[in-house]
Amino acid sequence: MTLPSTLNRISVRFAAAIALAIFLGLTTAAGLSLALKGTSENGLRANGSGSRFMTSESAIVMMYPRQNTMMLAGKIAMILRTAISLNPSDRERFISALTDPAILIEHAPSDDSVAGFEANSHVDWLGRLVAVQLDDLSTVIGLHGGRIPTDNLRRERPSTHLRETVAVLRARFSDGSNIRFVLPEYPAAEGSGKLWLISMTIVVIGVSIWMGHGLAVPIRKFAHGAERLGLDLTAPPIPVEGPTELRRTIRVVNQMQDRLRRFLDDRTQMLAAISHDLRAPLARLSLRVELATSGEHRQKMHRDLEVLNAMIDTTLTFARDDARQEPRRLVDLGVLIGDICEDISDLGGDVAYDDVRGISIHCRPTLLRRAVSNLIDNASKYGDRARVVVRMDNDKVYVVVDDDGPGILQGDIEIAFAPFRRIASERAPSKPGVGLGLTIARTIAREHGGDITLTNRRDGGLRAQLELPV
Ligand SMILES: Nc1ncnc2c1ncn2[C@@H]1O[C@H](COP(=O)(O)OP(=O)(O)O)[C@@H](O)[C@H]1O
Ligand SMILES: [Mg+2]
Known part of the structure; x- marks a missing residue:
């Protein structure tokens, strides 16, 4: 040393x-x-x-x-x-x-x-x-x-x-x-x-300011770095500088960030590996169903296999996007959401969107696009019609997606966020999906330092709100 x-x-x-x-x-x-x-x-x-x-x-x-x-x-x-x-x-x-x-x-x-x-x-x-x-x-x-x-x-x-x-x-x-x-x-x-006291006071004040400045600058940098880490685990490590105690703290925080990121990477990789390895036996199973069974049973088994394949596809897509470590960049949120709404309309969804411009945020665009489209897709799928509003309040941006559907029972809201969980509804008995949309959307929101909440609107329908720090 x-x-x-x-x-x-x-x-x-x-x-x-x-x-x-x-x-x-x-x-x-x-x-x-x-x-x-x-x-x-x-x-x-x-x-x-x-x-x-x-x-x-x-x-x-x-x-x-x-x-x-x-x-x-x-x-x-x-x-x-x-x-x-x-x-x-x-x-x-x-x-x-x-x-x-x-x-x-x-x-x-x-x-x-x-x-x-x-x-x-x-x-x-x-x-x-x-x-x-x-x-x-x-x-x-x-x-x-x-x-x-x-x-x-x-x-x-x-x-x-x-x-x-x-x-x-x-x-x-x-x-x-x-x-x-x-x-x-x-x-x-x-x-x-008095003279002595005054000169002493002036000198002490001067020295205190000098010392305070020497301490405050690295602490401010540390606070800023820690804040960024909270929003983005892939942010570069905080530069190690300042007094010994602060440098030690910064090193600990950087190590923690590194471990957390590795833990998340490992988890995503494991999920991807399992999903990938399931594909081969599933393909073989499809073939055997085709050869071994006939009639109504075979059709049902095919449908089950399709669901399994869709689950694996969704998981793999998310895992792949996440593992790509897409860099953050400044994105005009209005433009991004406009694109999503257009795509969903093109596929036959009913989406209303008041175009806003000028709200830009640092984000991983592919992931954020996936999160927002999952919400709008749900609203148009389960609520027939989606209305999207983007607004900024203080240092946060809100993407609010309202629909006119049946909403979700209060007790089922957290269940809806759980992976592979779908809420049975007599109004939506056979909508396509695997129950991963909200899970993925929330994961992405939290990875950006934000969150997603679901509330039942007073005049009917569900409100999904994505909140992101600017
Ligand atoms: N806007 C909505 N209105 C009513 N129910 C919804 C809405 N969005 C989601 N849900 C319920 O939450 C469940 C989970 O949604 P999600 O995670 O997107 O999965 P998926 O859409 O693939 O079923 C859905 O199956 C549905 O029952
Ligand atoms: Mg969905």
Whole structure:
């Protein structure tokens, strides 16, 4: 077995799709957030306070603002703990030596009053998170969180992406000195989460459509092929393609079709062989009847032999037509039925037919002709007069044959379809026939994916209806 066929293509494809979706989602979101940050970084630099400040916060941190808060709080608490442990002059040097990619840390003047400072609950919570991590709060006498406007930054670098304000966390020590933590991306830009979600959704939808299409096309082909098999056992096998499970199913269906067709072929061949082999003894019997008997008996025996011969002829004709595997082709049903009616009229039958044109179906014409002529023949034989109507309804074609005869008792209708069964009728005591007409007609109809039904009409007579899929 080759590698591709042993691999489960569905799961491989699925896994690849998910990996691709995540990868594309991440890169899209990262790209977008980097673009956003670029603008805010420029803004801060323009303000002159960002010389040792880099806003290269990673996309991952932006995607998890909660984790960002915890990490920030831990980092700030650690810096504060160190700052507390130092004397004021060392503290100042320590702070100027600090660089952090996500926070701007400044040693602020004692009167740290920033214009437009406004309280912000997010930054306030960050302050509380920092406070609980400090062992000695008494040396820090104030920890205030809020936001300051970035109007001046915006004026210098007009950018649609720069946020209105940046977050600031201030710590005031007992000796009056201040540390200011400026957090340009805190809390994480509101849009970034949504941005990530939107890009992820778009990518996932795209990948789903791609995957769905990859699955739907072979399934649709399979459904179409299976439908055709239902109508025609001689249809070519369904092409084996698609995911592994589907390919296995298609193979099973194709094998089933093959077995069914062989079974039907064998049955027809057996029937043909028996009928054929009966001919020789029958011929000998005819000869012996001729030689051995005389008078009335001989005539009766001859009649029986004729019936036997007719049965064999009909069986053989059908078996031969069926075994011929006549190819299907597009046939104008109106023309086909017109021909049949003409033939039956020529033989003395009374047939009325409203000619219709334009209804064409794929069929095996010789067989279909036999099925329809058996119905019309019955109507003119047992019902004296046949009326034939062809109509199309949705995706089906109906050939309706009405007559004015005695009809068939409801309980005898299925019997009439049985092979070599004839329904005794005082009105038709000696009509020629062997009881195979309806059997053969129904077999042909079903082989075409259709059927034949018999109903007694309310105003007398029988209605035989052949229904075929278009
Ligand atoms: N249109 C009809 N009206 C009344 N009886 C019918 C009609 N068609 C068929 N039958 C009955 O059904 C039986 C079986 O019909 P069929 O299979 O065509 O065989 P056959 O015509 O050779 O007898 C007929 O013998 C007849 O008794
Ligand atoms: Mg008949």
